[in-house]
Amino acid sequence: MTLQTLVVVIASIMAVNNVAPIGAAVAIMLCSGGLAWLAVSREWLPVAALARLLEAWDPESPDMDGLRSGDERRSDNDVASLVKGLHGLASRIEGYGERERNFTRDASHELRSPLTVIKMSSDMLAEETSLSEFGHRSLERIRRSTRELESLVEAFLILSRESDQGLAEEDFVVNKVLRQEVDYARELIAGRPVELILDEPASFALHASPRVFAVLCGQLIRHALQQTDQGTIVVTVMPGSVSVINPAVDAPEPGSRRHASVDRHGFDLAIARRLSDRFQWPLELRSLPGASRVASIRFPNPHPIEA
Template sequence: MEGRAPQDIRRRRGSFRARIAVVFVLQTIVMIVASVMAANNVAPIGAVIAIMLCSGGLAWIAVSREWIPVATLARLLEAWDPERPDMAGLDREGGKRADNDVSSLIRGLHGLASRIEGYGERERNFTRDASHELRSPLTVIKMSSDMLADESDLSDVGYRSLERIRRSTRELEALVEAFLILSRESDQGLAEEDFVVNTVLRQEVDYARELIAGRPVELVLDEPASFALHASPRVFAVLCGQLIRHALQQTDQGTIVVTVMPGSVSVINPALDAPEAGSRRHAAVDRHGFDLAIARRLSDRFEWPLELRSLPGANRIASVRFPHPQPVEA
């Protein structure tokens, strides 16, 4: 029995195509024989037509039977739910006697579905564990730094170090929040609500001002318009926060303006003209380019178009357009 197994595998390899070829050859032979019989008046025309119709019907039935495993697999994949993969259905199809090519396809789909299921499980574990394990030490650092700030005998050097710790903690909080959002395969779990973008932006601007303490940089929020969105305020805050931080990394001195226009938000920072300033700017891009990369991924993910403009000797503008703004009264 074991010695005949490899021969069976070789015999079944490409058997679907071989069986279809046999059906085609037999039908061709029947057609030729029937045509010769009709030409030599061996059989009446009606009998010849009946033979041809019967051969065609039998060929259709044979081909349809060979196609049943493929059709069944197609129906299974059409109703496939990535969130709840029907692995038992694939196992049932793989256990049936089918063409070797179809069996290979089922095994490949089974392996792919298993990998996708494992990826989804790792994603859920990561977002659940990282959300707790990363935020807990950040909370401890923030509370400890606030307690140190209340110490009256803290030296100037210690106070400056404390401020750097607080700024770095704030930056790390924003990065953790962005990574947790992007690590999700979909936006499920992110609560959507109606919120006013101006309110969220004021909070993000206040957070960003902590990062420029002691630097000759001014951050201004210009609000000639106001509008609301029905979306996740967390995602909106992280996206705008990344754009603001990117502008802070590109600016050594000057004024950064965050502007709210109808249906869009823009961040404008001055360009640096001096060669040495330009080299510092490019160094900042190399070190902190992930801020803009995260903003791009968030804009693509939630379909909020991000546009970047940079004019020689002028300002650098990053603007996000929101396709479905709502009036504040809504």
């Protein structure tokens, strides 16, 4: 650019001082401009080729060979460094995708299999007539923990997927799925002074994954159970939303056993938040007069239940 400017200035001075004809000066200016344009175009050719390659890039089927061969063809050091960096980034992303697929496939099988064995063994052990009262209490704790672990594994497998592929969507009635989740949750409060009620003043359907819906609502219900020592927890179905209300409780003393439990089980709510953000079902938390806490999920596209 500096050389072209210098040529234009010299040609202009020569034309003004009648050292060279005006036509010759104009021709010099045009030739210098053309040569500059060719030089710039040549420098931009590798960048344009790289832009076309990235524009046609398919994350599901990355063209790694295109980046590698492009790196060998280009002599410009800056562009070659850029291509090398992009090739390394694409390789890492491809590795992440492969690990994600391996994890969801292997964990789905390897984690569910022992859980199934534990559940079957617990059911068989529950039929033993000679089991002591202490044994029955221990067995119930095992069954509750198995249920919690099963829900946690389900949530992790859903969140570990980069996309929603593999989650079958269908039309389902939310009330039916909630009844099952409430029944499961009642097993977790056996022997505790806590009551769990499902209030259904409305009913609606969704076109989504019932599995995701069940895991999300189950996490909110379990969070409420862990935050409540006694009282009544109400799960309410309203038009286009589901809410979980747990009663007001006294603030736990710092360092107490209950304080540690509340902190640990806030993890359920964190999973619920991630699921709601992932599937764009807004989650709202608020407090009612008397310090009762409400967690509500709003579903943007509810469907009426056909007769």
